Amino acid sequence: MTRKSAYTITEFLLASVIIVLLFASALGAYIMVKGISFNSIAGCNLQRDVDILLATIIKGPVEQGGKAFGLRSSFAVSAATPPPVTPLPAWPGQSTIYFTDKDDNVRRYFLNNNTVIYDSPTQNPNQRIIYTAPGNSTVIMRFSAASADQQVVNVYISVIQQNANRASAAGSVITNVNLRNMPK
Amino acid sequence: MNMNLRSSRGFSLAEAVVSVSVLGMIWLAAVDAMIVGEYSASCARHRVQAAYIAQQAIENLRKIPYDIMASSGPTAVVIDSRGTPDNNNDNFNGIQTITVDAEAYGTYYKRVAVNIRWNEMFFGRVRQVSEYCITYIANEPQIN
Numbered sequence: 001m002t003r004k005s006a007y008t009i010t011e012f013l014l015a016s017v018i019i020v021l022l023f024a025s026a027l028g029a030y031i032m033v034k035g036i037s038f039n040s041i042a043g044c045n046l047q048r049d050v051d052i053l054l055a056t057i058i059k060g061p062v063e064q065g066g067k068a069f070g071l072r073s074s075f076a077v078s079a080a081t082p083p084p085v086t087p088l089p090a091w092p093g094q095s096t097i098y099f100t101d102k103d104d105n106v107r108r109y110f111l112n113n114n115t116v117i118y119d120s121p122t123q124n125p126n127q128r129i130i131y132t133a134p135g136n137s138t139v140i141m142r143f144s145a146a147s148a149d150q151q152v153v154n155v156y157i158s159v160i161q162q163n164a165n166r167a168s169a170a171g172s173v174i175t176n177v178n179l180r181n182m183p184k
Numbered sequence: 185m186n187m188n189l190r191s192s193r194g195f196s197l198a199e200a201v202v203s204v205s206v207l208g209m210i211w212l213a214a215v216d217a218m219i220v221g222e223y224s225a226s227c228a229r230h231r232v233q234a235a236y237i238a239q240q241a242i243e244n245l246r247k248i249p250y251d252i253m254a255s256s257g258p259t260a261v262v263i264d265s266r267g268t269p270d271n272n273n274d275n276f277n278g279i280q281t282i283t284v285d286a287e288a289y290g291t292y293y294k295r296v297a298v299n300i301r302w303n304e305m306f307f308g309r310v311r312q313v314s315e316y317c318i319t320y321i322a323n324e325p326q327i328n
Contacts, residue, residue, distance in 0.1 A: 175243070
């Protein structure tokens with residue numbers, strides 16, 4: 001009869017400890033799963049973002065009139081306008097690149113906080129955002145010369161994102177772009 | 185009557201052990217599936233990064249004169265696994281081999297194959313992964 005009416009203090013304390021341990025392990029597992037899934041899903045999304053951004057930088061965003069001017073079709077690059085007076089630095093490079101395309105106009109890509117901007121005198125408005133990073137993320141974009149004659153450009157792009165539990169995910173690419181010196 | 189009394193006392197030790205074991209196995213299977221999923225996603229990401237490194241080698245080859253384009257390697261390459269270019273501790277170290285095959289494609293084309301191998305590591309598991317990129321480079325600078 002006594003056993004049916006209530007718990008003893010020992011049983012109650014024991015049950016409380018077990019419940020706390022169960023909740024703590026469930027919470028720990030939840031945080032771990034959230035971190036792992038964040039790394040997987042956000043990592044793949046960020047990798048896709050930097051792939052698309054790199055392709056856009058190489059080919060050039062399409063301007064009014066349907067023409068595109070990018071690094072691939074240009075014949076001169078520089079760290080500052082007007083090219084090719086100021087050479088691109090060696091690694092780690094800088095986050096702005098000026099390039100002269102076959103129409104002799106100087107265009108540039110540059111990083112402004114977490115956005116990548118394309119600046120061209122032949123589009124209206126001149127500046128257009130071609131990539132905006134997701135929240136709580138850091139963008140690194142670096143251009144440097146991969147050959148002494150500035151005809152091969154090394155491009156590095158990375159986007160790192162953190163979630164509320166400090167789990168981080170990243171996407172990054174590094175490659176070289178050989179200027180094609182397209183005939184004017 | 186005896187049955188009712190026995191069941192009102194709660195679970196037997198054997199029942200508790202079996203149920204905890206079943207739950208444990210389900211939990212372990214779920215954790216393992218998660219780890220394999222993350223491993224696959226991570227591996228796919230690094231494959232893309234390796235493909236760009238291979239592209240980097242191909243772009244460098246396009247720059248040199250066609251006649252002296254030749255096989256090279258193995259050389260060391262790094263895969264920036266965490267997007268941190270200034271921290272080399274989290275990189276994956278790989279080996280790159282470039283094979284240039286001119287014989288089978290006549291005077292005008294060379295076949296370039298870039299193979300990158302690295303050890304993919306995750307939760308203590310190590311597995312060698314390889315990315316293989318092939319392209320053809322023509323003996324004509326304007327169309328390279």
